[in-house]
Amino acid sequence: MRGKHGGLGNYVLSNQLFTSSYANRLANLREELARAGVEGFIIPRADEYLGEYVPPSGERLAWLTGFTGSAGLAIVLPDRAAVFSDGRYTTQLAQETDPALWERRHLTEQPPVDWLREHAAGRRVGYDPWLHPQAALDRLTASGAVLVPLPANPLDAAWTDRPAAPSAPAEPWPEEFAGRSSAEKREEIARVLREAGQGAAVLADAHSVAWLLNMRGGDLGHTPLALAFALLRDDGSVTLFMDPAKAGPALRATLGNAVSVEPRAALAGALAALQGRTVRLDPEATPAWFADTLRAAGVEVALAPDPVRLPRATKTAAEQEGARAAHRRDARALARFLAWFAAEAPRGALTEMDVAARLLAFRGEEERFRAESFPAIVGAGEHGAIIHYRATPATNRAVRPDESFLIDSGGQYLDGTTDVTRTLWVGPGAPPAELSARYTLVLRGMVALAATRFPAGVAGPHLDAIARRPLWEAGLDYDHGTGHGVGAFLSVHEGPAAFSRNAANVPLREGMILSDEPGFYRPGAYGIRIENLLLVRPDEGVPGPRPWLRFETLTLAPLERALIDPAALVPSERAWIDAYHARVLDEVLPGLDEAAAAWLRGACAPL
Structure with a gap:
């Protein structure tokens, strides 16, 4: 929706003039799909953390299609391709993508499962198991397409100048702002696991990891996240999976001995070591790779909501x-x-x-x-x-x-x-009267x-x-x-x-x-x-x-007085607006210079 994008190709929105780069990228991807032995590929607007915002290295959908919105998905077949987004982006989708290359579809009114059913039933369609939650894949199986997990993302092979992954340092978020220590939070969630008979939980949402560990970072332009995965055990201990170089002395001192930091390469081994335990993961917020890896190691998987989401909210x-x-x-x-x-x-x-x-x-x-x-x-x-x-x-x-x-x-x-x-x-x-009325x-x-x-x-x-x-x-x-x-x-x-x-x-x-x-x-x-x-x-x-x-x-x-039609308001609405503006004056006037204060007094005058 509001992500930061760069280096994604040249396009002019006002007159829909596109360079040939998008046609070349699509052609190169199709060559990679043929080498991978699949007839199609699904490209979500996501990275492996499945968040709304992604770093430049995760902007695969934008690189391939030109569409820079935060909600979308593309499907590429040998003979056709479609890009999907929701009603927030209908106009933007039309402006940013080339109609000669892409069919534009409404994500909810013309869902991908229907498009796959019409054009790819029985065909082998690949996907990257790091970029899709299992629940989303389950919904797509109703199309009749044969979904094939690929060990390597073919788009990454075609994207030869892909930016490096972010490497900003992770930092502790002061307890004075959080209101609770990480140890308290870890014990609260571990108690949930114990009561459910679950030995551990996979936390694939970097926001949940940030909340649990009172940790923030600079891996995204506008959201203070350190992109990481975590494994929380029922005793409150945590293994944090990210580049250990990102965890400096201040963060390690805050986390304490109950939290260890391991590189992402250690994930598969750590999951396999959970044999004999039931491991909780959220099927809507966890890459399918995790459940696949756990089950391949003989670990029992319990599908349940991320236990951190509600406490975090x-x-x-x-x-x-x-x-x-x-x-x-x-x-x-x-x-x-x-x-x-x-x-x-x-x-x-x-x-x-x-x-x-x-x-x-x-x-x-x-x-x-x-x-x-x-x-x-x-x-x-x-x-x-x-x-x-x-x-x-x-x-x-x-x-x-x-x-x-x-x-x-x-x-x-x-x-x-x-x-x-x-x-x-x-x-x-x-x-105009119409604008004011609406x-x-x-x-x-x-x-x-x-x-x-x-x-x-x-x-x-x-x-x-x-x-x-x-x-x-x-x-x-x-x-x-x-x-x-x-x-x-x-x-x-x-x-x-x-x-x-x-x-x-x-x-x-x-x-x-x-x-x-x-x-x-x-x-x-x-x-x-x-x-x-x-x-x-x-x-x-x-x-x-x-x-x-x-x-x-x-x-x-303040609300825009020039656009308000007071005659269209009932008394309770007028009273709410006047009370709101009085509160704005009371709380905002201190500290303003006189010019801004004079303007604010006029903007907040009673209706």
């Missing part, structure tokens, strides 16, 4: 306070940026990339800022309708007077992760979800429709989830909870942080999205024996 008191502090600092940067944008944008001298660079500069002046949590999405006018648009030198255009501007951005602070979207109006004229519908949906009180046991899919209702009443909708989980100085997208019709039925818990971001997009004209982050809190105001929950809004940034 349930933030400690220290992580919650860190999130509040990070959002207050982020809000100061945003206020200074928005004041600058309001003054400069109507002059017509800015470009999208100018705006992104200025926002990054404001954030960079804040204490504990480490990086953007993803490359800022800055879409002027019609570019705002590309849900995960990213400005490049080829697409960068001027910000013009009297148009909408969508900016979705976030920061990685040492004590928290932020993600905020605002749709702005570039004056000096008044916005902005207000989106705003009403965002407010409705933020104000919801709900009983314990309710999950994200149960609440998704609340944010959509104002749009639905007008016959409108948006083709993405309403919200995702957010990590604590970790990934800006974190499971297992989410506001989405397709999300797992995971009850929301106190301490979870999720985004609230409904939208509306008119292709070729404008895009609207408004996003705040919400913290799940107990609701003490509901009588009765059953516990209730509510949301605390963490994001502190």
Whole structure:
């Protein structure tokens, strides 16, 4: 969705002029498939850690197809090829891939299993067992294709100038921010294993490894991860699999003697040594290689969810306070940026990339800022309708007077992760009535979800429709989830909870942080999205024996008054917006220079 890409080939989005390099790459891959003895190959947008973000060395899908979105998959056969992605990337997929080479398909409406059934039933189709979880492969077997694990990835043989794997040092994350020691966390998860009769768990999600060991790193551009696997045993001991050179003295001292560091080459032997134990692994989040290797060694495998995911999503008191502090600092940067944008944008001298660079500069002046949590999405006018648009030198255009501007951005602070979207109006004229009306519908949906009180046991899919209702009443909708989980100085997208019709039925818990971001997009004209982050809190105001929950809004940034139609709001919505703006003033004004403070007072005046 928002990964960093480089060295992936030349293309021009505006007029879909492609170099011949993609045709050559596809032809070279087909030659490698013939040598491997298969008739096809499946290329996911993933590396061996199966995360949303991958380093340049893992950008196989982008290298082969030109598509740089964070969710996708390609299938190559001798006579045809298809690339799939979801509704967030429909426009981007069409812009970034060559229709002479690739059939473009919707990942959910035209799933890969159907395409394989039509074009590859009975044919030998290869896959890299490091890049697919077993659950995904199981779903593809229904196609009738004969799926063949390959010992070496043929695309890597064709990608002759593939970047080296990242090698940034791993570092300890202070316990003052984590709220718990690694030893406490390891004992908690080991107790889960003992109670289930499981001797060990494979942790293939680098986020889970980071949480368990209070470890962070710099292997990805915007997520502070040290890419690694871990093996947690039922006594709380851990073997961490990564280049030992990445684990410096400070990290080793923090980890202690119960955590050993081994190179990835030691994985197969360590798994084979687990004979006689039952080993837990998550079939949705673990490369198929692990289960294959364990079973080949005679080890019993228990398929169950990653035992770290839910504890990781349930933030400690220290992580919650860190999130509040990070959002207050982020809000100061945003206020200074928005004041600058309001003054400069109507002059017509800015470009999208100018705006992104200025926002990054404001954030960079804040204490504990480490990086953007993803490359800022800055879409002027019609570019705002590309849900995960990213400005490049080829697409960068001027910000013009009297148009909408969508900016979705976030920061990685040492004590928290932020993600905020605002749709702005570039004056000096008044916005069109249609844009204002639809902005207000989106705003009403965002407010409705933020104000919801709900009983314990309710999950994200149960609440998704609340944010959509104002749009639905007008016959409108948006083709993405309403919200995702957010990590604590970790990934800006974190499971297992989410506001989405397709999300797992995971009850929301106190301490979870999720985004609230409904939208509306008119292709070729404008895009609207408004996003705040919400913290799940107990609701003490509901009588009765059953516990209730509510949301605390963490994001502190003014809404675009020029686009709000107050007459379309009911009294409770107006009251929520006025109270929110009053809180923004109270928490953000201290520390602002007078020019930014004056702008913020006007932006937060009561409706």
